[in-house]
Amino acid sequence: MRMIKWQNGTVFTPDQTKLPLREVTLEIKTVDQMCEAIKVLRVRGAPLLGAAAAFGVALAAYHSKAGCRGELLAELEEAADRIKSQRPTAVNLFWGADRVLNKARGVSGDMQQVKDAVVVEAQKIADEDAEQNHAIGKLGAELIKDGDTILTHCNAGELATVEYGTALAPIRVAWEQGKKIKVIADETRPLLQGARLTTYELMRDGIPVTLITDNMTAYVMSKGLVDLVIVGADRIVQDAVFNKIGTYGVAVLAKEHNVPFYVAAPKSTFDLTRKAAGVIVEERTPEEVTHIGGVQIAPSGVKVFNPAFDPTPLKYVSGIICEKQIYYPKDYATLKP
Ligand code: MRU
Numbered sequence: 001m002r003m004i005k006w007q008n009g010t011v012f013t014p015d016q017t018k019l020p021l022r023e024v025t026l027e028i029k030t031v032d033q034m035c036e037a038i039k040v041l042r043v044r045g046a047p048l049l050g051a052a053a054a055f056g057v058a059l060a061a062y063h064s065k066a067g068c069r070g071e072l073l074a075e076l077e078e079a080a081d082r083i084k085s086q087r088p089t090a091v092n093l094f095w096g097a098d099r100v101l102n103k104a105r106g107v108s109g110d111m112q113q114v115k116d117a118v119v120v121e122a123q124k125i126a127d128e129d130a131e132q133n134h135a136i137g138k139l140g141a142e143l144i145k146d147g148d149t150i151l152t153h154c155n156a157g158e159l160a161t162v163e164y165g166t167a168l169a170p171i172r173v174a175w176e177q178g179k180k181i182k183v184i185a186d187e188t189r190p191l192l193q194g195a196r197l198t199t200y201e202l203m204r205d206g207i208p209v210t211l212i213t214d215n216m217t218a219y220v221m222s223k224g225l226v227d228l229v230i231v232g233a234d235r236i237v238q239d240a241v242f243n244k245i246g247t248y249g250v251a252v253l254a255k256e257h258n259v260p261f262y263v264a265a266p267k268s269t270f271d272l273t274r275k276a277a278g279v280i281v282e283e284r285t286p287e288e289v290t291h292i293g294g295v296q297i298a299p300s301g302v303k304v305f306n307p308a309f310d311p312t313p314l315k316y317v318s319g320i321i322c323e324k325q326i327y328y329p330k331d332y333a334t335l336k337p
Contacts, residue, residue: 001158001163002126002130002162002163003048003158003159003161003162003163004043004048004051004052004055004126004162006055006058006119006122006123006126009029009059009062009063010027010028010029011026011027011028011029011034011052011055011056011059012025012026012027012028013025013026013028013037013042013043013048013052014026014159015037015042016041016042016043016044016159016197017040017041017042019159019196019197019200020196020197020199020200026042026043028055028059029059029063030059030063031056031057031059031060031079031082031083034052034055034056034059034083035056035082035083035086037052038052038053038056038083038086038087038093039086039087041191044159044160044193045155045156045159045160045161045232046090046091046092046093046160046232046233046234046235046265046269047092047129047133047160047161047162047166047266047268047269048159048160048161048162049087049090049092049093049096050090050092050093050095050096050125050129050268051096051122051125051126051129051162052083052093052096053080053083053084053092053093053094053095053096053097054096054097054099054100054121054122054125054126055122055126056079056080056083056097057076057079057080057083057097057100057101057104057118057122058100058118058119058121058122059079060075060076060078060079061075061076061104061114061115061118061119062115062118062119064076064111064115066111068111069110069111069114072104072111072114072115073104073105073114076100076101076104076118077101080097080098080100080101083097084097087282088280088281088282089234089235089242089279089280089281089282089308089309090234090235090269091234091235091268091269091270091271092234092268092269095268096122096125096268099121099125100118100121100122100125103117103118103121104117104118126162127162129161129162129163129266129268130161130162130163130164131323132266132267132268132323133161133162133163133164133165133166133169133266133323134163134164134169135323135324136166136169136170136264136265136266136321136322136323137164137165137169137170137172137173138173139170139321139322139323139325139326140169140170140173140230140262140264140321140326141170141173141174141177141179143170143228143230143260143262143319143321143326144170144171144174144179144181144228145179145227146179146180146181147179147180147181148174148179148181148182148227148228149181149182149183149184149225149226149227150171150181150182150183150184150226150227150228150229150230151183151184151185151186151217151220151221151226151228151229151230151250151259152167152168152171152183152184152185152186152194152198152229152230152231153186153188153194153229153231153243153244153246153247153250154188154193154194154198154231154232154243154244154246154247155188155193155194155196155197155198155201156168156230156231156232156233156243156264157197157198157201157202158201159197159200159201160197160232165201165232166232166233166264166265166266166321167230167231167232167263167264168198168201168202168230169264170230170264170321171183171202171207171230172205172207175205175207181207181208182208182209182210183198183202183207183208183209183210184209184210184211184212184220184225184226185198185199185202185209185210185211185212186211186212186213186214186216186217186246186250187211187212187213187214188214188244188246189213189214189246189289190284190288190289190292190306191288192292193244194211195211199211214246214249217249217250217253218253221253221254221256221257221259222257224257226254226257226259227259227260228259228260228261228262229250229251229254229259229260229261229262230262230263230264230321231243231244231247231250231261231262231263231264232263232264232265233263233264233265233269233320234269234309235269235271235279236263236265236269236270236271236272236320237271237272237274237275237276237278237279237311238272238274238275238335239275239276239311239313239314240275240276240311240312240313240314241263241265241311241312241314241317241320242276242279242281242309242310242311242312243263243309243310243312244308244309244310245307245308245309245310246310247309247310247312248310248311248312248316249310251312251316251317252316254316255316260318260319261312261316261317261318262317262318262319262320262321263312263317263319263320263321264320264321265320265321265322266322266323267322267323267324270335271337272335272336272337273337276311276313279311281307281308281309281310281311282307282308282309283305283306283307283308284306284308285306286302286304286306288306289304289305289306290302290304314329314332315329317329320332
């Protein structure tokens, strides 16, 4: 199912803050609305953010009243900058906005041709993401044996992508192949993407899933209840994989318990020009920690630290499942920008 669609200057996508209790479709018509949706995680997950950023610039192009090509390009640059400033860690956001912007800059025709090219390029980004996720699914399913239990963190499923998911794609293919597999989803505090979104989409698709709280992972692994871990990524740099806060802890636990730890991500999530130290980790509002579902659970005014992502050093990563191939530790040093 497509998670983001473009129709005549409107972007349609589920409001993920409402799930799983309500299924609400957003109709985004302006760059401001797209920025707000990205900021508060109505639209989230690295690959979906890449497509959303591209469609955000496409909204600016489609609705532009610019009088000349230069003015139009300036408007698109301003829109891309605003979209990119909403969240700093997921590299797809920057990649998606910049790709359509570069497309616009390269069109030598009139204004309408620039506008059309931007919309076409955004749609192409969405289509490519869907294809890549299916490819990730096929390759990654080879790592899953009949009877395996796979633990995943956060939501790297269909909701986090244009279609099919990254970490959940191999799980979907293995299930379609008839393998009797099970999934353990950890809840993923503070915003509960595992509890709210991963369980929702797996249950919808009939794939067996068990929900645990984040602090149960060590016990569950110590009992031999996990055969492998697959997570998504927000940015893969030379020495680490950035993903939802808590991923690093899961990776360390996996190593301690001899459980393979895989990352599934398309090439658009790679940023091999950088090392972990050069990446900004998003810090979000204290309310996300002091409240759950709008209910306050900590004293008013308590000091809070709320980083949204952590880097997992590559030494903990058994393999990176990409659309073209699975990279194993022997390949990591050969990865180039
Ligand atoms: O803050 P979020 O919900 O956007 O974080 C999402 C994640 O960390 C996902 O695991 C990652 O983007 C991969 S999505 C295929």
